[in-house]
Amino acid sequence: MTGPVGHLATLLALLLACVGAVAAFRGGRAGGERFLTAGRRAAFALAGFVAFAFLTMEYALVTHNFSVEYVAQVGSRETPLFYTIISLWSALEGSILLWALILAIYTAVVAWSIGRSTEPVPTDIAYSLGTLFLVNVFFLILISFPANPFNTLSPVPANGPGPNALLQNHAFMGVHPPLLYIGYVGMAVPFSFAFGALLAGRLDADWPRRIRRWALVPWGFLSLGVVAGAWWSYEVLGWGGYWAWDPVENASFMPWLTATAFLHSVMVQERRGMLKMWTLTLIISTFLLTLLGTFLTRSGVLASVHAFSEGVIGPFFLTFLGLVLLASLALLAWRGEAFRSTGRLDSAVSRETAFLINNLLFVAFAFIVLLGTMFPLIAEAVRGVKVSVGAPYFNQMSIPVGLLLIFLVGVGPALPWRKGTPDALGRKLRWPTVAAAVAGVLLFAFGIRAPLAWLTFTLAVFALGLLVGEFLEPARARQRARGESLVRALVGVCVSNRRRYGGYVVHFGVLLIAVGIAASGTFRREGEWTIRKGQVQVFGDYALQFDSLWAVAEPQRDGVIAAMTAFHRGKSLGPYYPRLNYYRVTREPIATPAVREGAKEDLYLVLMAYAEDGAHATVKAIVSPLVGWIWIGGIVMGLGVIFGLWPRRRGGEAADAAPTPGAFAGREAVVGAGGGA
Amino acid sequence: MALTKRMTGTLIGGAIILGVFAYLIWGGIGANLVYFLTPSELLAKGASAYGSSLRLGGMVEAGSVRWEADKRELRFRLKDEDRTVEVMSSGAPPQMFTEGIGAVVEGVWTPEGVFKSHNLMVKHSNEYRAPRSGDQQPAEYYRQLFKQQQGQ
Numbered sequence: 001m002t003g004p005v006g007h008l009a010t011l012l013a014l015l016l017a018c019v020g021a022v023a024a025f026r027g028g029r030a031g032g033e034r035f036l037t038a039g040r041r042a043a044f045a046l047a048g049f050v051a052f053a054f055l056t057m058e059y060a061l062v063t064h065n066f067s068v069e070y071v072a073q074v075g076s077r078e079t080p081l082f083y084t085i086i087s088l089w090s091a092l093e094g095s096i097l098l099w100a101l102i103l104a105i106y107t108a109v110v111a112w113s114i115g116r117s118t119e120p121v122p123t124d125i126a127y128s129l130g131t132l133f134l135v136n137v138f139f140l141i142l143i144s145f146p147a148n149p150f151n152t153l154s155p156v157p158a159n160g161p162g163p164n165a166l167l168q169n170h171a172f173m174g175v176h177p178p179l180l181y182i183g184y185v186g187m188a189v190p191f192s193f194a195f196g197a198l199l200a201g202r203l204d205a206d207w208p209r210r211i212r213r214w215a216l217v218p219w220g221f222l223s224l225g226v227v228a229g230a231w232w233s234y235e236v237l238g239w240g241g242y243w244a245w246d247p248v249e250n251a252s253f254m255p256w257l258t259a260t261a262f263l264h265s266v267m268v269q270e271r272r273g274m275l276k277m278w279t280l281t282l283i284i285s286t287f288l289l290t291l292l293g294t295f296l297t298r299s300g301v302l303a304s305v306h307a308f309s310e311g312v313i314g315p316f317f318l319t320f321l322g323l324v325l326l327a328s329l330a331l332l333a334w335r336g337e338a339f340r341s342t343g344r345l346d347s348a349v350s351r352e353t354a355f356l357i358n359n360l361l362f363v364a365f366a367f368i369v370l371l372g373t374m375f376p377l378i379a380e381a382v383r384g385v386k387v388s389v390g391a392p393y394f395n396q397m398s399i400p401v402g403l404l405l406i407f408l409v410g411v412g413p414a415l416p417w418r419k420g421t422p423d424a425l426g427r428k429l430r431w432p433t434v435a436a437a438v439a440g441v442l443l444f445a446f447g448i449r450a451p452l453a454w455l456t457f458t459l460a461v462f463a464l465g466l467l468v469g470e471f472l473e474p475a476r477a478r479q480r481a482r483g484e485s486l487v488r489a490l491v492g493v494c495v496s497n498r499r500r501y502g503g504y505v506v507h508f509g510v511l512l513i514a515v516g517i518a519a520s521g522t523f524r525r526e527g528e529w530t531i532r533k534g535q536v537q538v539f540g541d542y543a544l545q546f547d548s549l550w551a552v553a554e555p556q557r558d559g560v561i562a563a564m565t566a567f568h569r570g571k572s573l574g575p576y577y578p579r580l581n582y583y584r585v586t587r588e589p590i591a592t593p594a595v596r597e598g599a600k601e602d603l604y605l606v607l608m609a610y611a612e613d614g615a616h617a618t619v620k621a622i623v624s625p626l627v628g629w630i631w632i633g634g635i636v637m638g639l640g641v642i643f644g645l646w647p648r649r650r651g652g653e654a655a656d657a658a659p660t661p662g663a664f665a666g667r668e669a670v671v672g673a674g675g676g677a
Numbered sequence: 678m679a680l681t682k683r684m685t686g687t688l689i690g691g692a693i694i695l696g697v698f699a700y701l702i703w704g705g706i707g708a709n710l711v712y713f714l715t716p717s718e719l720l721a722k723g724a725s726a727y728g729s730s731l732r733l734g735g736m737v738e739a740g741s742v743r744w745e746a747d748k749r750e751l752r753f754r755l756k757d758e759d760r761t762v763e764v765m766s767s768g769a770p771p772q773m774f775t776e777g778i779g780a781v782v783e784g785v786w787t788p789e790g791v792f793k794s795h796n797l798m799v800k801h802s803n804e805y806r807a808p809r810s811g812d813q814q815p816a817e818y819y820r821q822l823f824k825q826q827q828g829q
Binding site for chain 1: 694698701702705706708709710711712713714730732746749768769770771772773799816818819821822823
């Protein structure tokens with residue numbers, strides 16, 4: 001019964017999404033309040049039904065109901081409960097169900113925030129809700145028909161193979177996909193706000209703030225999801241790296257790049273009334289890239305161009321992608337005149353110019369990744385050859401772009417809007433330049449001379465210097481004016497302009513990541529040896545002793561575990577247990593590396609091979625300096641987003657931001673007030 | 678609509694930037710393409726394939742595997758239906774590397790007629806399939822290790 005019940009829930013959700021779309025679009029026209037109310041209620045019911053379908057699938061998985069085809073595909077009686085729960089998103093149908101759930105929740109939240117308004121809802125917002133319903137319709141058709149996870153099987157198998165071995169090898173699989181999906185799917189919300197505004201031909205003064213806030217939430221999750229994906233790759237795949245420019249990784253990274261460009265350009269729109277069409281184009285592109293990414297990773301097109309046409313998902317996605325692209329292009333062309341810039345560039349030395357260059361760099365970056373990812377598909381389709389674009393292409397092309405972006409992190413905030421004067425700029429950049437020069441000389445003196453690493457570190461110090469100044473200068477002024485302690489003044493400055501300082505915290509996280517990437521990429525050391533039992537292998541400052549080898553039988557897998565004692569400069573670091581796991585799904589073992597994480601460097605041990613009698617083991621060891629800074633940087637970015645979005649206390653600090661009557665607009669005003677970032 | 682001087686300048690500037698960018702991307706991709714070939718395709722290319730970065734995929738020929746522990750060199754032959762290619766790979770073989778298994782090597786094809794590989798991958802099959810008779814089961818590799826543990 002579970003299968004049909006779940007399927008019925010998705011069908012009802014599909015019906016509600018259709019009804020909601022009609023109601024919301026009608027609700028945007030004159031006298032449509034009643035329709036809009038109906039549309040909002042449809043959104044709540046929609047979320048309820050999709051959540052019900054999701055929980056039904058979880059129930060089927062947890063109770064090992066193998067009559068449901070998806071459970072028979074990814075479940076097994078031996079899989080531990082935690083991995084059974086997260087196996088919902090370990091294959092195509094289930095991950096689209098997760099996608100549909102997150103989308104439905106976003107839709108309900110948007111509907112809820114519209115309902116808080118006491119004023120008539122503007123047409124563009126009603127149309128945005130309608131657009132969001134249409135996106136729901138697409139994904140619900142997908143899980144109702146071609147990718148229905150609730151198909152039933154007869155006869156019912158006694159057991160299943162369990163999820164993909166790689167996906168049940170680390171608990172991170174419970175964190176990374178949901179984070180990524182909340183970010184990825186959430187881009188549908190700012191997209192629908194852009195689309196609704198284009199349909200209505202109306203872009204009110206509050207639009208940039210509203211869409212920025214709605215974009216910032218998924219952007220924050222997407223950032224965390226991308227970093228968590230890199231971390232997962234590092235902890236699970238056993239090659240000691242974290243980013244291989246794999247199409248799956250690129251699929252998550254491309255929308256992040258365009259969304260980041262959008263978050264910057266929308267500020268120019270807000271402050272100067274410029275770049276309206278460009279901003280709309282960026283957020284629409286972001287959504288298209290999420291669709292493209294899902295198409296690439298889920299249709300099988302990457303394995304072979306010809307594989308995707310065999311499945312139903314591929315053509316389906318391609319059609320939807322094409323429709324969204326055509327509709328967006330048509331709307332952009334049609335509304336072009338209405339969304340002309342009202343401001344213009346006053347000076348080449350201004351915040352606007354910095355944002356413009358930032359945007360060009362981010363878009364160029366996205367193009368680099370897009371072309372590198374798509375090239376093998378094009379080459380196979382056109383010339384019939386199987387090629388891959390090597391990682392060096394991505395590295396060569398993206399490193400200069402990345403370095404320029406770090407430089408901009410250091411210069412952009414120092415530039416005032418409209419027109420900067422050389423004097424003011426010089427004053428702001430004086431100390432960062434001195435700090436960078438000192439750092440550059442010191443790094444060189446201490447032997448850090450690899451050009452890319454040296455340049456990255458020096459630029460990071462420069463950018464850090466400016467960030468520190470941006471915190472300290474106003475804090476010192478406030479300290480003098482109010483006689484507060486420096487710490488108190490610093491907190492006061494940050495809290496009074498959360499949006500700006502949240503942004504700076506994000507920049508700080510980006511700098512940590514840049515330093516981590518440059519250091520671990522440049523100064524990585526690795527070695528591989530076959531070590532006899534009881535013997536010690538020297539590896540730079542480290543020594544590795546192979547103590548013993550044994551096998552364990554666990555319900556869902558067998559493991560071969562090597563016990564190693566690691567020493568650093570003669571001091572024991574304790575035992576480490578790199579292992580190889582044998583799952584029933586695959587014949588090849590999956591390595592689980594043992595990692596000693598440190599602020600300065602990680603020691604990463606992988607068991608590569610072993611003698612069948614345990615007499616010797618082949619071990620690979622990798623030392624990656626500062627690699628942990630990447631994960632910490634990701635967390636700092638997340639904290640920055642939370643700080644920037646945190647609602648102000650009523651009264652108190654918010655006194656200077658008079659709330660506007662409409663709650664929908666008012667909430668935005670509270671958050672965006674005084675936003676100068 | 679008449680183009681103002683400012684707009685013309687912007688357009689020309691934009692076109693130049695785009696052109697340079699496109700040139701860089703094209704060159705970058707072209708220089709870093711890795712072709713995926715079978716032994717027959719590689720041998721058909723002959724001398725034109727020397728030196729460029731390639732991926733070669735095939736089956737490990739039975740009786741061809743030699744591991745030279747002192748030099749840490751692994752030598753074997755990869756075959757498809759028709760042809761075989763001699764491969765020299767640096768580093769120890771991965772645990773599941775056996776004769777008859779599918780493998781992909783990354784490296785360069787040299788005039789000495791040896792494919793020099795820096796990366797050896799055993800072909801992963803994520804799909805579950807019932808083991809065929811004659812397949813060596815993974816458990817056979819570590820059965821002894823269970824026994825040792827019990828004996829201790």
